[in-house]
Amino acid sequence: MTRLQPQSRPWVVKDVGRASEVDATDWTAMSAGHSLYSSADWIRHADLMTDGRCGHLVLYENDRPLSALPTYAFERKRPFYYDLEAVLGLVGTAPAGATPCVAGTRLGYTSEFLTGRLTDPDRRAMAAHALLDAFRTRCRERGEAGAMLYVTDDSIDLVLAELDPEDRVVLLDGSVDLAVPVGGLDGYRAVVGKSRWKQFRREMRQFENEGCELRILPMGTHLEEMGALALQVSLRYGHDMTLQAEIDKLKDQSERLSDCIVMAAFRAGEMVGFTQFFLSGRTMFARGHGVAEEHGRAASIYFNLTYYAAIRWAAAHGYERIDLGPDSFDAKVIRGGRLHARWALVVAPRWSDDVVRSVHEKEWELLRHFRSVDERVVTSTVRAVAKREGWEALLDEAPPPAAKP
Numbered sequence: 001m002t003r004l005q006p007q008s009r010p011w012v013v014k015d016v017g018r019a020s021e022v023d024a025t026d027w028t029a030m031s032a033g034h035s036l037y038s039s040a041d042w043i044r045h046a047d048l049m050t051d052g053r054c055g056h057l058v059l060y061e062n063d064r065p066l067s068a069l070p071t072y073a074f075e076r077k078r079p080f081y082y083d084l085e086a087v088l089g090l091v092g093t094a095p096a097g098a099t100p101c102v103a104g105t106r107l108g109y110t111s112e113f114l115t116g117r118l119t120d121p122d123r124r125a126m127a128a129h130a131l132l133d134a135f136r137t138r139c140r141e142r143g144e145a146g147a148m149l150y151v152t153d154d155s156i157d158l159v160l161a162e163l164d165p166e167d168r169v170v171l172l173d174g175s176v177d178l179a180v181p182v183g184g185l186d187g188y189r190a191v192v193g194k195s196r197w198k199q200f201r202r203e204m205r206q207f208e209n210e211g212c213e214l215r216i217l218p219m220g221t222h223l224e225e226m227g228a229l230a231l232q233v234s235l236r237y238g239h240d241m242t243l244q245a246e247i248d249k250l251k252d253q254s255e256r257l258s259d260c261i262v263m264a265a266f267r268a269g270e271m272v273g274f275t276q277f278f279l280s281g282r283t284m285f286a287r288g289h290g291v292a293e294e295h296g297r298a299a300s301i302y303f304n305l306t307y308y309a310a311i312r313w314a315a316a317h318g319y320e321r322i323d324l325g326p327d328s329f330d331a332k333v334i335r336g337g338r339l340h341a342r343w344a345l346v347v348a349p350r351w352s353d354d355v356v357r358s359v360h361e362k363e364w365e366l367l368r369h370f371r372s373v374d375e376r377v378v379t380s381t382v383r384a385v386a387k388r389e390g391w392e393a394l395l396d397e398a399p400p401p402a403a404k405p
Contacts, residue, residue: 010062011127013134015055019043019070022058026065030058032116035152036280036323037108043070045256046106051076054106057134059127067127068114069135073101073144082106084147084344087172088359103135103148109175109326109342111148112155128158136164136347146347150175153381156343160384166348168356169385171363174370174377176324176337177283178307184315185308192336200335203300204308210267210299214309217262217274220254223247225271226262229290236293250276250288263305263313273301277310282320284310307335329373339374341382364394 016022019040027040036042047054052072059067072082080086082102104111113128132148139146148155150173160169181187189197207214227247234241253260257278265273272292278285291301310322324332329339351359370377378395386392 011059011066011130013057013059013130015134015138016058017056018047018054019056020047022056022065022068027068030065030068030114030116033281034112034114034116035105035108035110036278036283036285037105037110038070038112038114039280041257042105042108045253046070046072046108048256049106051079052082052102052106055138057103057131057138059130059134066117067124067131069103069131069148070105071101071103071135072106073099073142075099081109082149084149084346088170088344088362090355090358098143098145101135101139101142101144101146103146103345104150109150109173110152110323111150111342112152113158115158125158128155129162132159132345139347145349147349148345148347151343151345153341153343153379156345156381156385159345160381160388163345163388164348166350168344168346168349168351168359169389170344170346170359171341171366171382171385172344173326173342173366174329174339175326175342176329176332176339178311178322178324178332178335178337180311180314180320180322181336182315184312187315188308188311188336196334200303200308203303206298206300207265207304210295212265212267212272212295212299212301212304214304215264215266216313217264219250219257219260219262219276222262222264222271222274223250223254226250226274226276226288226290229271229274229292230288231290232293233290261313263309265299265301265305267295267299272296272299273305275302275305275310277322279319282318283323284314284319284321285323286310286325303331303335329370333374339370339377341370341377341379343385360389360391364391367394368397 019027024040031038052074055071057069057071058065078100113131115124115127118124118127135146181191224247227243227250230246231241231243259279261277263275264271272295274290275286276288278287286306314322324337333339383395386395
């Protein structure tokens with residue numbers, strides 16, 4: 001791939017502030033083919049958060065928005081999952097007084113250079129480099145510590161070959177998606193195999209035997225019941241949430257974000273579980289969920305709503321993929337998902353040798369776990385990053401034992 005020089009085209013990168021400064025139709029064209037978390041509705045929703053200053057970078061060609069990179073600077077308390085030092089356990093390594101600035105999505109876990117208007121690979125790579133260079137320049141001028149978090153393989157591929165030597169690419173997390181089989185559950189049975197299908201069929205029967213009824217709801221109904229169920233999950237995982245905060249979050253999403261459905265379980269007329277799916281392109285994005293503790297395990301509510309009912313509905317309505325997000329990788333891969341790496345692209349962090357060793361230890365441990373879950377996570381991008389960062393030998397190790405059902 002030949003990298004074209006930016007000055008050979010009438011391109012200019014502007015900081016537009018909020019995404020609402022760009023026509024929604026133009027933003028939709030730039031985010032076409034990308035994640036829900038890059039869409040116009042989602043970015044505008046995230047811009048309403050008050051803990052970060054948005055300054056989205058947009059590349060224009062002859063005054064037409066062509067490509068974009070969302071960014072958020074956190075001048076006060078940083079959300080944990082967007083605090084690179086906290087996620088990597090490197091508290092205190094950022095330059096003194098530097099404001100953290102995160103490029104990519106907000107309230108999501110998939111970051112990309114938005115190049116939906118571009119089909120030529122050279123132009124896509126050139127646009128990504130122009131946006132990254134603009135991000136780097138702005139961070140330097142403002143004294144910000146810049147990083148693009150939760151970056152996909154595809155976006156890393158666009159810039160990896162010509163990153164600055166001081167930049168670091170770090171394995172940060174993962175995400176799982178599931179290809180919707182043709183024929184819904186009948187096709188799914190063939191994909192997962194006889195042994196696992198027996199386990200999954202038992203889980204479906206548990207749902208039925210416990211008297212649970214599946215209902216497909218539009219977003220915006222039963223918000224108080226959903227909030228109470230979501231709170232049980234939040235508290236179980238140690239998150240500091242209140243019932244009103246959960247309800248307000250769901251209410252705000254229902255008012256600002258369209259194309260959302262809820263797979264809900266009812267027992268004796270009472271909601272006992274739900275999984276929320278946002279619909280974007282041909283993909284269903286699993287987002288929030290809640291389960292009544294007293295019924296959840298006995299009825300396998302989570303698995304029935306998030307996988308089996310979703311697969312059936314997706315196949316019937318022409319959806320090709322279910323994005324299951326991060327966490328619980330073993331359970332998701334066992335049920336037919338595929339694990340993909342998510343990266344941190346850190347702009348010239350000037351880490352000491354000790355910090356680099358610490359970062360490597362954490363990402364190597366994560367990679368070993370990922371390979372035990374799904375060896376397919378070792379893509380050509382993983383190999384290219386390993387070569388750049390000097391840990392190719394790690395990929396020659398025998399993969400750890402596969403995860404068990």
